[in-house]
Amino acid sequence: MALTSTPAHRIRAITTAVPPRVFENDRDAVDFSRQEVDAVVKMVGVRRRHLADEAVCSSDLCLPAARDVLKALGWEPPTVDGLIMVTQSPDFFQPSTACVVQRDLGLSDRCASFDIGLGCSGYTYGLWMAGMMLNSGGFRRILLLHGETPTRFCDPADRSVGLLFGDAGSATAIEATDAVSTRPWWFSLHTDGVGYGDLIIPAGGFRDRFSTDRRKHFLHMNGANIMNFTLRRVPPLITDTLAAAGMTAAEVDYFIMHQSNQFIMRHLARKCSIDPAKVPFTLEDYGNTGGPSVPLTITQGRLKRPSDRPLTLLMLAYGVGLSWASALVDLPPNTRLNHLVLEPRDAAAS
Numbered sequence: 001m002a003l004t005s006t007p008a009h010r011i012r013a014i015t016t017a018v019p020p021r022v023f024e025n026d027r028d029a030v031d032f033s034r035q036e037v038d039a040v041v042k043m044v045g046v047r048r049r050h051l052a053d054e055a056v057c058s059s060d061l062c063l064p065a066a067r068d069v070l071k072a073l074g075w076e077p078p079t080v081d082g083l084i085m086v087t088q089s090p091d092f093f094q095p096s097t098a099c100v101v102q103r104d105l106g107l108s109d110r111c112a113s114f115d116i117g118l119g120c121s122g123y124t125y126g127l128w129m130a131g132m133m134l135n136s137g138g139f140r141r142i143l144l145l146h147g148e149t150p151t152r153f154c155d156p157a158d159r160s161v162g163l164l165f166g167d168a169g170s171a172t173a174i175e176a177t178d179a180v181s182t183r184p185w186w187f188s189l190h191t192d193g194v195g196y197g198d199l200i201i202p203a204g205g206f207r208d209r210f211s212t213d214r215r216k217h218f219l220h221m222n223g224a225n226i227m228n229f230t231l232r233r234v235p236p237l238i239t240d241t242l243a244a245a246g247m248t249a250a251e252v253d254y255f256i257m258h259q260s261n262q263f264i265m266r267h268l269a270r271k272c273s274i275d276p277a278k279v280p281f282t283l284e285d286y287g288n289t290g291g292p293s294v295p296l297t298i299t300q301g302r303l304k305r306p307s308d309r310p311l312t313l314l315m316l317a318y319g320v321g322l323s324w325a326s327a328l329v330d331l332p333p334n335t336r337l338n339h340l341v342l343e344p345r346d347a348a349a350s
Contacts, residue, residue: 006131018050045262049166049287058147061169120319122291166287259293
């Protein structure tokens with residue numbers, strides 16, 4: 001079990017961004033009966049989603065969020081030392097999307113820039129990597145971007161995924177701090193590739209590059225297996241992370257869960273004796289946006305933030321891979337949180 005801690009650094013800002021097009025499940029779904037739509041809304045909790053157009057990539061959603069963060073903090077591009085781009089819907093196979101974003105943001109050629117190809121668990125892994133980079137010396141400012149466009153590879157007529165997913169991007173600015181009194185960040189990172197086929201796009205990679213079966217180029221999900229995996233893996237993830245940090249659930253202000261399914265999330269809260277008020281939801285308005293659902297829930301989950309102390313957040317992310325991870329961090333009271341609904345020209349011209 002990869003359970004580890006890093007000295008805390010400061011999350012200075014988080015901005016999330018979604019495309020302008022809104023898809024109302026009960027109004028716009030044409031491949032399902034009203035009864036099927038109502039059943040999805042009742043169980044999963046997704047009423048509407050923001051969908052990217054065909055010309056919009058993950059980088060197009062992350063770039064406006066990154067520019068917003070840089071401008072708000074007054075960070076000049078040459079002062080950013082590292083750029084982490086987390087995505088499983090990259091612009092290209094080659095080069096890495098981080099290289100394209102580094103160019104578009106005007107960052108220095110001394111900025112270490114790279115992709116992390118993780119999905120649902122990617123934001124927590126990205127925070128861990130950012131913490132490791134800042135602790136290694138030579139890095140002071142890191143931009144962590146996580147963007148996904150899962151609706152681009154979902155068959156809208158597939159009953160297992162057609163009404164669930166939305167698209168989103170995010171940018172998180174993290175800065176090194178020399179303070180020794182702040183609580184360490186704690187992480188628990190896990191993988192079980194035995195279940196790789198439970199959430200998969202079978203074709204398009206080099207294993208099956210040009211399959212003539214159109215269905216293989218869309219996302220396939222074994223919902224029952226994913227649900228069982230989540231209910232089995234997440235409770236020990238919570239217990240182990242809190243035990244390692246020497247904390248109790250009562251000391252956590254919010255449990256920021258990957259927005260997968262409201263039935264699963266509520267079941268997890270009951271099973272782990274978590275106060276439901278500590279589990280914010282954004283599924284109703286944004287759907288399952290993959291890994292960016294974690295920062296999206298921080299900016300849009302209506303968190304109550306005291307002015308005199310940080311918020312203690314336990315982020316819990318789980319899904320494709322199969323992969324699951326936690327991040328226990330403090331969010332300073334002056335961390336800037338912002339959310340953008342992009343104009344059509346912004347997303348297309350990013």
